[in-house]
Amino acid sequence: MNSDPIPFPREYAIPEDFHQNIRTRFLNFFRYTVGDKARNSLIMLMGAVKMNKHDEDQQYRVEQESNFHYLFGVDFLNCYGIIDVDNGKSIVFVPQYDSNYKMWNVVLNNDEIKQKFKLDEVLYNDDIESWLSNRKPSLIYYFYGIDDYSHHSLPIPDQPFLQNYNSDYDELYYILTESRVRKTPQEQDIMRFICKISSEAHELVIKNIRKGNKEYQMEALYQYHTFINHGCRFTPYECICASGTNGSVLHYEENSKTIQEKELILNDMGGKFYGYCSDITVTFPSDGKFTQKQAIIYNAVLDTQRQVHNSLKVGVNWGDMQLLAERTITKHLFNAGLIKGSMEDLIKNSICRLFFTHGLGHMLGLRTHDVGGYNKGTPPRLPELSQLQFRRDLDVGMVFTNEPGIYFIDFILQGAYKDPNKMKYLNKERIEEFMHVGGVRLEDDILLTANGPEILNDVPRTIKQVEACWRGEDWRKIND
Ligand SMILES: [Mn+2]
Secondary structure, three states: OOOOOOOOOOOOOOOOOHHHHHHHHHHHHHHHHHHHHHOOEEEEEEOOOOOEOOOOOOEOOOOOOHHHHHHHOOOOOOOEEEEEOOOOOEEEEEOOOOHHHHHHOOOOOHHHHHHHHOOOEEEEHHHHHHHHHHHOOOEEEEOOOOOOOOOOOOOOOOOHHHHHOOEEOOHHHHHHHHHHHEOOHHHHHHHHHHHHHHHHHHHHHHHHOOOOOEHHHHHHHHHHHHHHHHOOOOOOOOOEEEEHHHHHOOOOOOOOOEOOOOOEEEEEEOOEEOOEEOOEEEEEEOOOOOOHHHHHHHHHHHHHHHHHHHHOOOOOEHHHHHHHHHHHHHHHHHHOOOEOOOHHHHHHOOHHHHOOOOOOOOEOOOOOOOOOOOOOOOOOOOHHHOOOOOOOEOOOOEEEEEOOEEEOOHHHHHHHHOOHHHHOOEOHHHHHHHHHHOEEEOEEEEEEEOOEEEEOOOOOOOHHHHHHHHOOOOHHHOOO
16 A cells, blocks of 8 residues: 555636636627627526436536536536626526535535626525516527437426516527637636646556556546546546557447456547546557557558648638548558558448547537537538538637557458448458557647647647557657
Protein backbone atom coordinates (compact mmCIF):
# COMPACT_ATOMS: atom_id res chain seq x y z
CA MET A 1 0.00 0.00 0.00
CA ASN A 2 1.32 3.39 -0.99
CA SER A 3 1.84 5.46 2.15
CA ASP A 4 2.38 8.83 0.43
CA PRO A 5 -0.17 11.47 1.40
CA ILE A 6 -2.93 12.16 -1.11
CA PRO A 7 -1.78 14.96 -3.44
CA PHE A 8 -3.60 18.28 -3.22
CA PRO A 9 -6.10 18.71 -6.04
CA ARG A 10 -5.33 20.79 -9.09
CA GLU A 11 -8.73 21.95 -10.25
CA TYR A 12 -9.34 24.45 -12.96
CA ALA A 13 -11.02 27.65 -11.75
CA ILE A 14 -14.01 28.48 -13.91
CA PRO A 15 -13.99 32.26 -14.57
CA GLU A 16 -16.79 34.11 -12.79
CA ASP A 17 -18.10 35.60 -16.03
CA PHE A 18 -17.99 32.29 -17.94
CA HIS A 19 -21.74 31.88 -18.54
CA GLN A 20 -22.35 35.61 -18.79
CA ASN A 21 -19.88 35.74 -21.67
CA ILE A 22 -21.56 32.78 -23.33
CA ARG A 23 -24.99 34.39 -22.93
CA THR A 24 -23.83 37.72 -24.32
CA ARG A 25 -22.26 36.11 -27.37
CA PHE A 26 -25.25 33.84 -27.89
CA LEU A 27 -27.72 36.72 -27.55
CA ASN A 28 -25.86 38.88 -30.05
CA PHE A 29 -26.06 36.02 -32.51
CA PHE A 30 -29.70 35.42 -31.63
CA ARG A 31 -30.73 39.06 -32.12
CA TYR A 32 -28.72 39.29 -35.33
CA THR A 33 -30.34 36.13 -36.74
CA VAL A 34 -33.93 36.73 -35.63
CA GLY A 35 -34.05 40.50 -36.19
CA ASP A 36 -37.09 42.58 -35.19
CA LYS A 37 -39.08 39.51 -34.18
CA ALA A 38 -36.82 39.15 -31.15
CA ARG A 39 -38.05 42.37 -29.58
CA ASN A 40 -39.85 41.90 -26.27
CA SER A 41 -39.30 38.15 -26.48
CA LEU A 42 -38.03 35.57 -24.01
CA ILE A 43 -36.00 32.41 -24.42
CA MET A 44 -37.19 29.63 -22.16
CA LEU A 45 -35.38 26.37 -21.46
CA MET A 46 -36.16 23.42 -19.28
CA GLY A 47 -33.34 21.69 -17.43
CA ALA A 48 -32.96 17.95 -16.96
CA VAL A 49 -35.59 16.19 -14.87
CA LYS A 50 -35.10 13.79 -11.95
CA MET A 51 -35.59 10.12 -12.72
CA ASN A 52 -36.73 7.91 -9.89
CA LYS A 53 -35.77 4.28 -9.76
CA HIS A 54 -38.93 2.23 -9.83
CA ASP A 55 -38.17 0.04 -6.85
CA GLU A 56 -36.48 2.25 -4.29
CA ASP A 57 -36.34 5.80 -3.01
CA GLN A 58 -33.23 6.77 -4.99
CA GLN A 59 -32.83 8.42 -8.36
CA TYR A 60 -30.74 7.64 -11.42
CA ARG A 61 -27.78 9.92 -11.89
CA VAL A 62 -29.00 12.53 -14.37
CA GLU A 63 -26.64 15.06 -15.93
CA GLN A 64 -27.83 18.58 -16.45
CA GLU A 65 -29.20 19.12 -19.96
CA SER A 66 -26.26 20.45 -21.95
CA ASN A 67 -27.91 23.63 -23.32
CA PHE A 68 -29.14 24.50 -19.85
CA HIS A 69 -25.66 24.04 -18.46
CA TYR A 70 -24.21 26.07 -21.32
CA LEU A 71 -26.42 29.10 -20.75
CA PHE A 72 -26.93 29.04 -16.98
CA GLY A 73 -24.36 26.73 -15.37
CA VAL A 74 -26.95 25.62 -12.83
CA ASP A 75 -26.50 21.97 -11.98
CA PHE A 76 -29.80 21.34 -10.15
CA LEU A 77 -32.53 19.24 -11.72
CA ASN A 78 -36.14 20.22 -12.45
CA CYS A 79 -35.34 23.87 -13.18
CA TYR A 80 -36.44 26.35 -15.82
CA GLY A 81 -34.33 29.12 -17.26
CA ILE A 82 -35.37 32.30 -19.00
CA ILE A 83 -33.25 34.81 -20.88
CA ASP A 84 -34.88 38.16 -21.51
CA VAL A 85 -33.83 39.01 -25.05
CA ASP A 86 -34.32 42.77 -24.59
CA ASN A 87 -32.01 43.24 -21.62
CA GLY A 88 -30.08 39.94 -21.54
CA LYS A 89 -31.16 39.16 -17.96
CA SER A 90 -31.01 35.54 -16.81
CA ILE A 91 -33.73 34.21 -14.54
CA VAL A 92 -33.68 30.66 -13.22
CA PHE A 93 -36.68 29.00 -11.58
CA VAL A 94 -35.97 26.19 -9.13
CA PRO A 95 -38.13 23.65 -7.28
CA GLN A 96 -39.21 24.48 -3.75
CA TYR A 97 -38.36 21.55 -1.50
CA ASP A 98 -39.98 20.63 1.79
CA SER A 99 -38.16 20.09 5.08
CA ASN A 100 -38.04 16.33 4.65
CA TYR A 101 -36.14 16.76 1.39
CA LYS A 102 -33.85 19.34 3.00
CA MET A 103 -33.07 16.89 5.78
CA TRP A 104 -31.67 14.42 3.27
CA ASN A 105 -30.21 16.74 0.62
CA VAL A 106 -28.27 19.95 0.28
CA VAL A 107 -30.69 22.72 -0.69
CA LEU A 108 -29.43 26.24 -1.32
CA ASN A 109 -31.73 29.18 -0.87
CA ASN A 110 -32.46 31.34 -3.89
CA ASP A 111 -30.00 34.07 -2.93
CA GLU A 112 -27.24 31.52 -2.60
CA ILE A 113 -28.10 30.07 -6.00
CA LYS A 114 -28.12 33.55 -7.53
CA GLN A 115 -24.69 34.28 -6.09
CA LYS A 116 -23.20 30.91 -6.90
CA PHE A 117 -24.17 30.93 -10.56
CA LYS A 118 -24.04 34.74 -11.13
CA LEU A 119 -27.66 34.93 -12.23
CA ASP A 120 -29.83 38.04 -12.33
CA GLU A 121 -32.75 36.46 -10.53
CA VAL A 122 -33.69 33.15 -8.92
CA LEU A 123 -37.32 32.31 -8.21
CA TYR A 124 -39.40 29.21 -7.57
CA ASN A 125 -41.04 27.20 -10.31
CA ASP A 126 -44.39 28.22 -8.85
CA ASP A 127 -43.51 31.85 -9.63
CA ILE A 128 -43.21 31.39 -13.41
CA GLU A 129 -46.87 32.14 -14.11
CA SER A 130 -46.99 35.43 -12.22
CA TRP A 131 -43.53 36.45 -13.41
CA LEU A 132 -44.66 36.01 -17.04
CA SER A 133 -47.93 37.86 -16.58
CA ASN A 134 -45.92 40.74 -15.15
CA ARG A 135 -43.33 40.66 -17.94
CA LYS A 136 -45.87 40.26 -20.81
CA PRO A 137 -43.54 38.96 -23.51
CA SER A 138 -44.77 39.16 -27.08
CA LEU A 139 -43.13 35.84 -27.91
CA ILE A 140 -41.45 32.91 -26.13
CA TYR A 141 -38.78 30.87 -27.90
CA TYR A 142 -38.48 27.18 -26.99
CA PHE A 143 -35.71 24.72 -27.77
CA TYR A 144 -37.28 22.18 -30.06
CA GLY A 145 -35.47 19.98 -32.58
CA ILE A 146 -34.54 16.40 -33.30
CA ASP A 147 -30.97 15.65 -32.28
CA ASP A 148 -28.95 14.20 -35.11
CA TYR A 149 -27.39 11.47 -32.96
CA SER A 150 -30.10 10.43 -30.54
CA HIS A 151 -33.07 11.19 -32.84
CA HIS A 152 -34.74 12.49 -29.69
CA SER A 153 -36.09 15.91 -28.96
CA LEU A 154 -35.99 17.54 -25.55
CA PRO A 155 -39.23 17.90 -23.66
CA ILE A 156 -40.44 21.48 -23.77
CA PRO A 157 -42.21 23.34 -20.96
CA ASP A 158 -45.90 22.54 -21.16
CA GLN A 159 -47.60 24.34 -18.30
CA PRO A 160 -51.14 25.36 -19.39
CA PHE A 161 -50.54 29.07 -18.70
CA LEU A 162 -47.84 29.14 -21.38
CA GLN A 163 -50.62 28.89 -23.96
CA ASN A 164 -51.42 32.54 -23.21
CA TYR A 165 -48.24 33.58 -25.03
CA ASN A 166 -47.09 33.37 -28.61
CA SER A 167 -44.49 30.69 -29.09
CA ASP A 168 -41.72 29.85 -31.54
CA TYR A 169 -40.29 26.34 -31.82
CA ASP A 170 -38.05 26.86 -34.85
CA GLU A 171 -35.39 29.49 -34.35
CA LEU A 172 -33.81 28.63 -31.01
CA TYR A 173 -32.67 25.10 -31.87
CA TYR A 174 -30.65 26.26 -34.84
CA ILE A 175 -29.18 29.34 -33.13
CA LEU A 176 -28.26 27.75 -29.81
CA THR A 177 -26.79 24.69 -31.51
CA GLU A 178 -24.80 26.88 -33.87
CA SER A 179 -23.55 28.93 -30.95
CA ARG A 180 -22.15 25.79 -29.31
CA VAL A 181 -20.23 24.77 -32.44
CA ARG A 182 -17.65 27.54 -31.99
CA LYS A 183 -16.13 27.64 -28.53
CA THR A 184 -15.49 30.90 -26.67
CA PRO A 185 -11.88 31.53 -25.56
CA GLN A 186 -12.89 30.56 -22.02
CA GLU A 187 -14.44 27.32 -23.24
CA GLN A 188 -11.28 26.64 -25.24
CA ASP A 189 -9.23 27.01 -22.05
CA ILE A 190 -11.35 24.44 -20.21
CA MET A 191 -10.97 22.06 -23.13
CA ARG A 192 -7.20 22.56 -23.13
CA PHE A 193 -7.23 21.68 -19.44
CA ILE A 194 -9.35 18.55 -19.73
CA CYS A 195 -7.35 17.35 -22.73
CA LYS A 196 -4.08 17.89 -20.90
CA ILE A 197 -5.03 15.98 -17.78
CA SER A 198 -6.64 13.22 -19.87
CA SER A 199 -3.34 12.92 -21.75
CA GLU A 200 -1.44 12.57 -18.46
CA ALA A 201 -3.77 9.75 -17.50
CA HIS A 202 -3.21 7.97 -20.83
CA GLU A 203 0.54 8.30 -20.34
CA LEU A 204 0.30 6.88 -16.83
CA VAL A 205 -1.56 3.85 -18.17
CA ILE A 206 0.94 3.22 -20.98
CA LYS A 207 3.79 3.36 -18.46
CA ASN A 208 2.24 1.06 -15.91
CA ILE A 209 0.20 -1.61 -17.66
CA ARG A 210 1.85 -4.91 -18.51
CA LYS A 211 0.85 -8.34 -19.77
CA GLY A 212 -1.01 -10.19 -17.06
CA ASN A 213 -2.97 -7.10 -16.10
CA LYS A 214 -6.69 -6.95 -16.83
CA GLU A 215 -8.07 -4.40 -19.26
CA TYR A 216 -10.24 -2.87 -16.53
CA GLN A 217 -7.12 -1.96 -14.60
CA MET A 218 -6.32 0.56 -17.33
CA GLU A 219 -9.78 2.05 -16.93
CA ALA A 220 -9.35 2.18 -13.15
CA LEU A 221 -5.92 3.80 -13.29
CA TYR A 222 -7.10 6.35 -15.83
CA GLN A 223 -10.11 7.39 -13.79
CA TYR A 224 -8.11 7.39 -10.57
CA HIS A 225 -5.66 9.90 -12.03
CA THR A 226 -8.21 12.39 -13.31
CA PHE A 227 -10.46 12.07 -10.26
CA ILE A 228 -7.92 12.22 -7.45
CA ASN A 229 -5.86 15.01 -8.98
CA HIS A 230 -8.49 17.07 -10.75
CA GLY A 231 -11.88 16.15 -9.36
CA CYS A 232 -13.18 14.52 -12.57
CA ARG A 233 -15.80 12.23 -11.06
CA PHE A 234 -17.27 11.12 -14.37
CA THR A 235 -16.00 10.24 -17.81
CA PRO A 236 -17.74 11.53 -20.93
CA TYR A 237 -18.24 7.98 -22.24
CA GLU A 238 -17.46 4.47 -21.08
CA CYS A 239 -13.73 3.80 -21.22
CA ILE A 240 -12.69 1.62 -24.15
CA CYS A 241 -9.71 -0.49 -23.07
CA ALA A 242 -9.23 -3.15 -25.71
CA SER A 243 -6.36 -5.59 -26.02
CA GLY A 244 -5.64 -7.91 -28.93
CA THR A 245 -8.57 -8.55 -31.25
CA ASN A 246 -10.90 -6.67 -28.89
CA GLY A 247 -9.48 -3.59 -30.59
CA SER A 248 -11.56 -4.48 -33.64
CA VAL A 249 -14.78 -3.77 -31.71
CA LEU A 250 -15.11 -0.02 -32.13
CA HIS A 251 -16.80 0.65 -28.81
CA TYR A 252 -15.54 -2.32 -26.82
CA GLU A 253 -16.27 -1.53 -23.18
CA GLU A 254 -16.26 -4.92 -21.48
CA ASN A 255 -12.64 -4.31 -20.41
CA SER A 256 -12.54 -7.76 -18.83
CA LYS A 257 -9.80 -9.64 -20.68
CA THR A 258 -6.31 -10.40 -19.42
CA ILE A 259 -3.63 -8.64 -21.47
CA GLN A 260 -1.29 -11.05 -23.29
CA GLU A 261 2.18 -10.50 -24.67
CA LYS A 262 2.67 -9.09 -28.17
CA GLU A 263 -0.84 -7.65 -28.20
CA LEU A 264 -1.80 -4.17 -29.29
CA ILE A 265 -3.77 -2.21 -26.73
CA LEU A 266 -6.28 0.35 -27.97
CA ASN A 267 -7.33 2.78 -25.25
CA ASP A 268 -10.04 5.30 -26.10
CA MET A 269 -10.69 7.28 -22.93
CA GLY A 270 -11.66 10.83 -22.12
CA GLY A 271 -12.20 13.05 -19.16
CA LYS A 272 -14.94 15.50 -18.30
CA PHE A 273 -14.48 18.78 -16.48
CA TYR A 274 -17.28 21.26 -15.86
CA GLY A 275 -19.24 19.44 -18.54
CA TYR A 276 -16.53 19.67 -21.19
CA CYS A 277 -15.24 16.46 -22.72
CA SER A 278 -11.99 15.13 -24.07
CA ASP A 279 -11.91 12.09 -26.32
CA ILE A 280 -8.43 10.69 -26.88
CA THR A 281 -7.29 7.36 -28.30
CA VAL A 282 -3.83 5.81 -28.10
CA THR A 283 -2.64 2.43 -29.35
CA PHE A 284 0.46 0.73 -27.96
CA PRO A 285 2.02 -2.75 -27.72
CA SER A 286 1.49 -4.68 -24.48
CA ASP A 287 5.20 -5.44 -24.15
CA GLY A 288 6.56 -2.13 -25.34
CA LYS A 289 7.73 -3.20 -28.77
CA PHE A 290 5.65 -3.13 -31.94
CA THR A 291 5.87 -6.23 -34.09
CA GLN A 292 6.49 -5.63 -37.78
CA LYS A 293 2.84 -6.14 -38.71
CA GLN A 294 1.55 -4.01 -35.84
CA ALA A 295 3.96 -1.30 -36.93
CA ILE A 296 2.75 -1.37 -40.55
CA ILE A 297 -0.83 -0.76 -39.50
CA TYR A 298 0.12 1.74 -36.80
CA ASN A 299 2.20 3.83 -39.20
CA ALA A 300 -0.56 3.74 -41.80
CA VAL A 301 -3.00 5.23 -39.30
CA LEU A 302 -0.44 7.73 -38.03
CA ASP A 303 0.38 8.90 -41.54
CA THR A 304 -3.33 9.31 -42.26
CA GLN A 305 -3.87 11.32 -39.09
CA ARG A 306 -0.94 13.57 -39.95
CA GLN A 307 -1.97 14.09 -43.55
CA VAL A 308 -5.39 15.18 -42.37
CA HIS A 309 -3.84 17.36 -39.69
CA ASN A 310 -1.58 19.12 -42.17
CA SER A 311 -4.59 19.94 -44.33
CA LEU A 312 -6.70 21.49 -41.57
CA LYS A 313 -7.45 25.16 -41.95
CA VAL A 314 -10.38 27.53 -42.00
CA GLY A 315 -12.69 26.85 -44.92
CA VAL A 316 -11.63 23.25 -45.52
CA ASN A 317 -14.58 20.90 -45.77
CA TRP A 318 -14.60 17.97 -43.34
CA GLY A 319 -16.10 15.68 -45.99
CA ASP A 320 -12.97 16.29 -48.06
CA MET A 321 -10.85 15.33 -45.05
CA GLN A 322 -12.75 12.04 -44.83
CA LEU A 323 -11.93 11.37 -48.48
CA LEU A 324 -8.29 12.32 -47.93
CA ALA A 325 -8.15 9.86 -45.03
CA GLU A 326 -9.75 7.13 -47.15
CA ARG A 327 -7.29 7.68 -50.01
CA THR A 328 -4.34 7.57 -47.62
CA ILE A 329 -5.53 4.40 -45.91
CA THR A 330 -6.20 2.79 -49.28
CA LYS A 331 -2.61 3.48 -50.36
CA HIS A 332 -1.20 2.01 -47.16
CA LEU A 333 -3.39 -1.11 -47.32
CA PHE A 334 -2.27 -1.56 -50.92
CA ASN A 335 1.42 -1.10 -50.06
CA ALA A 336 1.04 -3.63 -47.25
CA GLY A 337 -0.29 -6.15 -49.76
CA LEU A 338 -3.67 -6.39 -48.02
CA ILE A 339 -5.71 -5.15 -50.97
CA LYS A 340 -5.10 -5.31 -54.71
CA GLY A 341 -6.31 -3.65 -57.91
CA SER A 342 -5.96 -0.19 -59.39
CA MET A 343 -6.08 2.73 -57.01
CA GLU A 344 -9.01 4.11 -59.00
CA ASP A 345 -11.08 0.94 -58.59
CA LEU A 346 -10.17 0.59 -54.93
CA ILE A 347 -11.31 4.13 -54.24
CA LYS A 348 -14.41 3.89 -56.41
CA ASN A 349 -15.51 0.76 -54.57
CA SER A 350 -14.64 2.17 -51.13
CA ILE A 351 -12.63 -0.94 -50.32
CA CYS A 352 -10.82 0.81 -47.48
CA ARG A 353 -14.13 1.10 -45.63
CA LEU A 354 -13.91 -2.62 -44.92
CA PHE A 355 -11.03 -1.63 -42.61
CA PHE A 356 -11.77 2.03 -41.79
CA THR A 357 -15.35 1.56 -40.78
CA HIS A 358 -16.22 4.82 -39.06
CA GLY A 359 -16.18 8.53 -39.73
CA LEU A 360 -12.94 10.49 -39.43
CA GLY A 361 -14.12 12.51 -36.46
CA HIS A 362 -16.85 14.40 -34.69
CA MET A 363 -17.26 17.71 -32.95
CA LEU A 364 -16.38 17.84 -29.29
CA GLY A 365 -17.60 20.04 -26.46
CA LEU A 366 -20.26 19.58 -23.80
CA ARG A 367 -20.99 16.28 -25.48
CA THR A 368 -18.45 13.73 -26.70
CA HIS A 369 -20.23 13.68 -30.04
CA ASP A 370 -21.12 17.33 -29.84
CA VAL A 371 -24.05 19.08 -31.44
CA GLY A 372 -24.24 20.92 -34.72
CA GLY A 373 -22.89 18.35 -37.16
CA TYR A 374 -25.77 18.66 -39.57
CA ASN A 375 -27.37 21.85 -38.32
CA LYS A 376 -29.68 23.81 -40.62
CA GLY A 377 -27.73 25.57 -43.37
CA THR A 378 -24.79 23.17 -43.31
CA PRO A 379 -23.98 20.50 -45.93
CA PRO A 380 -26.37 17.57 -45.35
CA ARG A 381 -25.41 14.01 -44.60
CA LEU A 382 -24.69 12.15 -47.85
CA PRO A 383 -25.82 8.54 -48.30
CA GLU A 384 -22.32 7.66 -49.56
CA LEU A 385 -20.77 9.28 -46.48
CA SER A 386 -23.39 8.18 -44.00
CA GLN A 387 -20.82 7.31 -41.34
CA LEU A 388 -19.50 10.86 -41.28
CA GLN A 389 -20.60 12.90 -38.24
CA PHE A 390 -20.43 16.26 -40.00
CA ARG A 391 -19.61 17.69 -43.40
CA ARG A 392 -19.18 21.33 -42.48
CA ASP A 393 -16.52 23.76 -43.58
CA LEU A 394 -14.08 24.18 -40.70
CA ASP A 395 -14.11 27.47 -38.84
CA VAL A 396 -12.21 29.22 -36.06
CA GLY A 397 -13.22 28.03 -32.60
CA MET A 398 -14.46 24.61 -33.68
CA VAL A 399 -13.21 21.67 -31.64
CA PHE A 400 -13.36 18.24 -33.26
CA THR A 401 -11.55 14.91 -33.29
CA ASN A 402 -9.15 13.61 -35.93
CA GLU A 403 -9.39 9.85 -35.45
CA PRO A 404 -8.60 7.58 -38.35
CA GLY A 405 -8.43 3.85 -37.68
CA ILE A 406 -7.76 0.52 -39.32
CA TYR A 407 -9.52 -2.56 -37.96
CA PHE A 408 -9.56 -6.24 -38.78
CA ILE A 409 -13.20 -6.97 -38.05
CA ASP A 410 -13.82 -10.64 -38.57
CA PHE A 411 -17.52 -10.58 -39.50
CA ILE A 412 -17.04 -7.73 -41.96
CA LEU A 413 -14.14 -9.45 -43.71
CA GLN A 414 -15.91 -12.84 -43.74
CA GLY A 415 -18.84 -11.13 -45.42
CA ALA A 416 -16.55 -9.44 -47.93
CA TYR A 417 -14.87 -12.73 -48.86
CA LYS A 418 -18.29 -14.02 -49.96
CA ASP A 419 -18.97 -10.98 -52.15
CA PRO A 420 -17.14 -11.37 -55.48
CA ASN A 421 -17.22 -7.59 -56.04
CA LYS A 422 -15.23 -7.11 -52.86
CA MET A 423 -13.25 -10.35 -52.77
CA LYS A 424 -11.47 -9.50 -56.02
CA TYR A 425 -9.77 -6.58 -54.26
CA LEU A 426 -8.80 -8.51 -51.13
CA ASN A 427 -5.67 -10.49 -50.48
CA LYS A 428 -7.25 -12.98 -48.09
CA GLU A 429 -4.11 -14.88 -47.06
CA ARG A 430 -2.31 -11.66 -46.26
CA ILE A 431 -5.29 -10.29 -44.33
CA GLU A 432 -5.47 -13.47 -42.26
CA GLU A 433 -1.88 -12.83 -41.16
CA PHE A 434 -2.97 -9.43 -39.77
CA MET A 435 -6.16 -10.44 -37.95
CA HIS A 436 -4.37 -10.64 -34.60
CA VAL A 437 -3.49 -6.94 -34.85
CA GLY A 438 -7.12 -6.19 -33.95
CA GLY A 439 -7.35 -2.47 -34.47
CA VAL A 440 -5.41 0.75 -34.42
CA ARG A 441 -7.10 4.07 -33.74
CA LEU A 442 -5.30 7.33 -33.06
CA GLU A 443 -7.52 10.15 -31.90
CA ASP A 444 -6.53 13.77 -31.45
CA ASP A 445 -8.71 16.59 -30.16
CA ILE A 446 -8.28 19.57 -32.43
CA LEU A 447 -9.08 23.24 -31.85
CA LEU A 448 -9.06 25.18 -35.08
CA THR A 449 -7.54 28.63 -34.66
CA ALA A 450 -6.98 31.36 -37.23
CA ASN A 451 -3.36 30.20 -37.35
CA GLY A 452 -4.23 26.57 -37.97
CA PRO A 453 -5.03 23.46 -35.96
CA GLU A 454 -3.99 23.12 -32.32
CA ILE A 455 -3.77 19.59 -30.89
CA LEU A 456 -5.20 19.87 -27.39
CA ASN A 457 -3.94 16.48 -26.23
CA ASP A 458 -0.32 15.59 -25.57
CA VAL A 459 0.31 11.88 -25.95
CA PRO A 460 3.13 9.92 -27.62
CA ARG A 461 2.40 9.31 -31.28
CA THR A 462 5.35 7.99 -33.26
CA ILE A 463 6.41 4.39 -32.69
CA LYS A 464 9.64 5.53 -31.08
CA GLN A 465 7.75 7.91 -28.77
CA VAL A 466 5.21 5.24 -27.77
CA GLU A 467 7.92 2.66 -27.07
CA ALA A 468 9.94 5.19 -25.05
CA CYS A 469 6.84 6.16 -23.06
CA TRP A 470 6.18 2.50 -22.28
CA ARG A 471 9.74 2.23 -20.94
CA GLY A 472 9.14 5.28 -18.74
CA GLU A 473 11.52 7.49 -20.70
CA ASP A 474 11.00 11.10 -21.70
CA TRP A 475 9.30 10.55 -25.05
CA ARG A 476 8.91 14.29 -25.66
CA LYS A 477 12.62 14.48 -26.47
CA ILE A 478 12.09 12.13 -29.43
CA ASN A 479 11.17 13.89 -32.63
CA ASP A 480 10.59 10.96 -34.96
MN1 LIG B 1 -14.12 10.02 -30.71
